[in-house]
Amino acid sequence: xxxxxxxxxxxxxxxxxxxxxxxxxxxxxxxxxxxxxxxxxxxxxxxxxxxxxxxxxxxxxxxxxxxxxxxxxxxxxxxxxxxxxxxxxxxxxxxxxxxxxxxxxxxxxxxxxx
Amino acid sequence: xxxxxxxxxxxxxxxxxxxxxxxxxxxxxxxxxxxxxxxxxxxxxxxxxxxxxxxxxxxxxxxxxxxxxxxxxxxxxxxxxxxxxxxxxxxxxxxxxxxxxxxxxxxxxxxxxxxxxxxxxxxxxxxxxxxxxxxxxxxxxxxxxxxxxxxxxxxxxxxxxxxxxxx
Numbered sequence: 001x002x003x004x005x006x007x008x009x010x011x012x013x014x015x016x017x018x019x020x021x022x023x024x025x026x027x028x029x030x031x032x033x034x035x036x037x038x039x040x041x042x043x044x045x046x047x048x049x050x051x052x053x054x055x056x057x058x059x060x061x062x063x064x065x066x067x068x069x070x071x072x073x074x075x076x077x078x079x080x081x082x083x084x085x086x087x088x089x090x091x092x093x094x095x096x097x098x099x100x101x102x103x104x105x106x107x108x109x110x111x112x113x114x
Numbered sequence: 115x116x117x118x119x120x121x122x123x124x125x126x127x128x129x130x131x132x133x134x135x136x137x138x139x140x141x142x143x144x145x146x147x148x149x150x151x152x153x154x155x156x157x158x159x160x161x162x163x164x165x166x167x168x169x170x171x172x173x174x175x176x177x178x179x180x181x182x183x184x185x186x187x188x189x190x191x192x193x194x195x196x197x198x199x200x201x202x203x204x205x206x207x208x209x210x211x212x213x214x215x216x217x218x219x220x221x222x223x224x225x226x227x228x229x230x231x232x233x234x235x236x237x238x239x240x241x242x243x244x245x246x247x248x249x250x251x252x253x254x255x256x257x258x259x260x261x262x263x264x265x266x267x268x269x270x271x272x273x274x275x276x277x278x279x280x281x
Contacts (some may be wrong), residue, residue, distance in 0.1 A: 031158035047172035052181035074154050
């Protein structure tokens, strides 16, 4: 578990990648996805951050959804990535890796300098 | 999903009422979909962490609604805010008109009573204030107030969002 506070803007930027990544493994409804994100390490993630992201990705055509009747309540909306969402995920992951590489390179230079 | 208590249902209803108010720029159909999903997710979260915490995690209704509205492909005019805007202009005009009317009446009473005529933003006013009678009659139509109310409606509703986007 990390002890530092995460930058909300950074999290907002990376959240779509995490959402598509997790939904690519198994489709989920809103709250289930929140618990999966928490289990993946984002313990403090708020539901109020995740639901608009789901909504945005769906409107952008990166996710698709379908209703599944629930035995003990109203139907739940399950999401999964579309081919466009998968393509976006691959591109975003590559861009993230590239950026991470730059950060590590700068950090390594600094280590050497010190 | 467990059955919610009456208190939890009331908490959820109250929260979603607030969210719905700020979701006004969405279409009715889309708003219903979003609220249905929030309702279901709140019930799921409440079964896990309790309704107060589930609501707290969603954040302030206005902030959540803003994020949800921004996720829409295009923002729509908010006609109910438009009605509120026009209503505010009409209320201000009415209060100002009443102030003018009472001032006019007070003036004529101060001069010993009689009949006086005046004009307030296009409305002709006749005030009669004597020992036996106190009456007002209004005639005409106030175009300045009508135009101000229309502008209030257009601005508050962000009516320009209804215009087609030129690409």
